[in-house]
Amino acid sequence: MHALLDVSGLKKVYEGSGRRVEAVRDLTFTVDAGELVCLVGPSGCGKTTLLKCMGGLLTPTAGEVLLGGRKVSGPPPGMAFVFQEYGRSLFPWMRVGENVELPLKQKDLSKARRRELVADALESVGLTDAAGAYPWQLSGGMQQRVAIARALAYEPEVLLMDEPFAAVDAQTRADLEDLVRGLWRERGITILFVTHDIDEAVYLGERVVVLSASPTVVQEQLKVDLPVERDQLHTRVAPRFAELRTHVYEQIQAAKRGTLPVQDRLTKTDTPPLH
Amino acid sequence: MRRALLRLLFVVALPAVLLTVWWLASDGSTNVFWPPLRTILKTFPDVWTADRFRTDVLPSVLRLTAGYAAAAVAGIALGTVIGSYRRVRAVCEPVLEFLRAVPPPVLVPVIMLFAGIGDTMKIVVIASGCVWPILLNTVEGVRAVDPVMKETALSYGITGAARLRSLVLRSASPQIFTGLRQALSIGIILMVISEMFAGTDGLGYTVVQFQRSFAVPDMWTGILVLGMLGFLLSVVFQVVERRVLGWYHGLRAAGRRSP
Numbered sequence: 001m002h003a004l005l006d007v008s009g010l011k012k013v014y015e016g017s018g019r020r021v022e023a024v025r026d027l028t029f030t031v032d033a034g035e036l037v038c039l040v041g042p043s044g045c046g047k048t049t050l051l052k053c054m055g056g057l058l059t060p061t062a063g064e065v066l067l068g069g070r071k072v073s074g075p076p077p078g079m080a081f082v083f084q085e086y087g088r089s090l091f092p093w094m095r096v097g098e099n100v101e102l103p104l105k106q107k108d109l110s111k112a113r114r115r116e117l118v119a120d121a122l123e124s125v126g127l128t129d130a131a132g133a134y135p136w137q138l139s140g141g142m143q144q145r146v147a148i149a150r151a152l153a154y155e156p157e158v159l160l161m162d163e164p165f166a167a168v169d170a171q172t173r174a175d176l177e178d179l180v181r182g183l184w185r186e187r188g189i190t191i192l193f194v195t196h197d198i199d200e201a202v203y204l205g206e207r208v209v210v211l212s213a214s215p216t217v218v219q220e221q222l223k224v225d226l227p228v229e230r231d232q233l234h235t236r237v238a239p240r241f242a243e244l245r246t247h248v249y250e251q252i253q254a255a256k257r258g259t260l261p262v263q264d265r266l267t268k269t270d271t272p273p274l275h
Numbered sequence: 276m277r278r279a280l281l282r283l284l285f286v287v288a289l290p291a292v293l294l295t296v297w298w299l300a301s302d303g304s305t306n307v308f309w310p311p312l313r314t315i316l317k318t319f320p321d322v323w324t325a326d327r328f329r330t331d332v333l334p335s336v337l338r339l340t341a342g343y344a345a346a347a348v349a350g351i352a353l354g355t356v357i358g359s360y361r362r363v364r365a366v367c368e369p370v371l372e373f374l375r376a377v378p379p380p381v382l383v384p385v386i387m388l389f390a391g392i393g394d395t396m397k398i399v400v401i402a403s404g405c406v407w408p409i410l411l412n413t414v415e416g417v418r419a420v421d422p423v424m425k426e427t428a429l430s431y432g433i434t435g436a437a438r439l440r441s442l443v444l445r446s447a448s449p450q451i452f453t454g455l456r457q458a459l460s461i462g463i464i465l466m467v468i469s470e471m472f473a474g475t476d477g478l479g480y481t482v483v484q485f486q487r488s489f490a491v492p493d494m495w496t497g498i499l500v501l502g503m504l505g506f507l508l509s510v511v512f513q514v515v516e517r518r519v520l521g522w523y524h525g526l527r528a529a530g531r532r533s534p
């Protein structure tokens with residue numbers, strides 16, 4: 001079976017004003033349909049660059065991204081993006097409902113179908129009542145819910161989320177994490193979730209891809225063998241959760257120091273180590 | 276209700292004081308160029324009859340509307356193109372700065388050579404003066420569209436006309452309105468000046484005619500009418516702006532509450 005999302009040999013070098021920055025060196029990994037994969041790595045490791053290459057917003061210097069077997073060369077209709085900067089991603093001159101509906105107008109949909117999708121998406125994120133409000137009348141967490149609703153209404157094959165909860169407070173963040181897991185289970189969508197928060201990556205993901213420091217390569221891939229049913233209270237204190245997060249933490253520390261030999265970095269460990 | 280009355284009081288208070296001061300200061304005036312306000316107000320209904328509104332105020336307002344509208348369309352269209360492409364901007368910017376620095380009234384004699392002394396000349400003069408603030412503000416506004424919003428639009432396939440309509444122009448609209456507001460006062464000035472240079476009707480022409488025939492109180496009433504016209508247009512502008520930029524004022528207020 002083909003993977004839904006296939007990243008192979010991805011490399012991105014920024015060149016400008018005499019400086020050459022290699023943000024991403026060589027990334028290869030796949031995401032299967034219906035998976036929830038978290039990408040985690042040290043700050044400034046080119047996570048956003050990677051996601052933008054995958055979403056067709058940036059052209060990679062080398063390598064390629066395949067979505068459903070087709071090469072991504074511009075933003076594909078099958079992908080939806082949730083940005084970290086929710087306040088700058090929603091259009092302040094449009095009401096919540098219009099923001100969610102706007103991308104749908106580019107698709108060949110009837111008005112009734114569009115309304116249905118908007119209402120359904122807003123209901124999924126618990127914001128049915130906010131459709132007539134402007135984004136800036138809502139709290140940060142609610143704004144990010146609107147952005148998630150906009151992505152859901154778009155009916156993407158893959159949902160790309162770029163550190164979506166980095167700018168909201170801890171309690172809101174926990175709620176939003178549960179929302180994402182809930183949506184993933186209900187709707188069976190494929191989610192690629194980028195974060196710098198190790199706990200978040202382990203709590204959310206079915207699989208965690210650990211990235212090295214920049215220039216980025218895949219440090220390790222880890223299957224999260226926590227039960228599908230997770231909740232903030234019990235999952236986070238489970239011994240297995242602690243082991244996994246410790247392991248990812250060690251990997252990231254090693255990645256920062258750059259101590260692991262290169263051949264180790266590229267091995268795929270699907271069986272997580274037991275402590 | 277009380278608050279509304281209080282607001283009305285604030286609005287009316289200063290004009291009332293100024294008019295009173297004028298009335299008192301000019302009351303005993305025998306200077307023929309500086310007639311008492313009482314005389315001016317008494318002359319007003321005789322001069323500004325419905326007929327005169329039709330023959331002088333209406334043509335002025337129509338020319339102003341035509342010139343202003345032409346400037347708005349041209350300024351926003353060109354500004355959007357220049358603001359969207361870095362290369363075009365690099366080529367155009369020095370020229371634009373130069374053209375903007377030319378005082379628009381200077382163009383009246385030049386434009387008269389090409390466009391004669393009719394309505395076309397006046398409309399061209401008004402448009403050529405109004406276009407610069409609109410154009411330059413549009414360039415700035417279009418240039419300053421948030422990169423995250425641009426990426427959002429790109430990733431959701433919002434391109435072409437939809438992008439222009441729902442992202443670029445909306446995002447630039449606060450700046451565009453700043454330009455439109457500046458252009459409005461320039462437009463009124465040029466309307467009067469172009470009619471003073473050459474014309475057979477209009478507010479500027481009437482005021483000059485009164486002055487030349489030593490009908491001094493009549494001349495003063497003309498100035499009052501011009502002031503009121505400017506005030507009225509500015510009120511209309513504010514109403515439109517509040518409607519179109521309601522989101523912007525709300526956003527700014529929200530930003531002040533929680534930075």
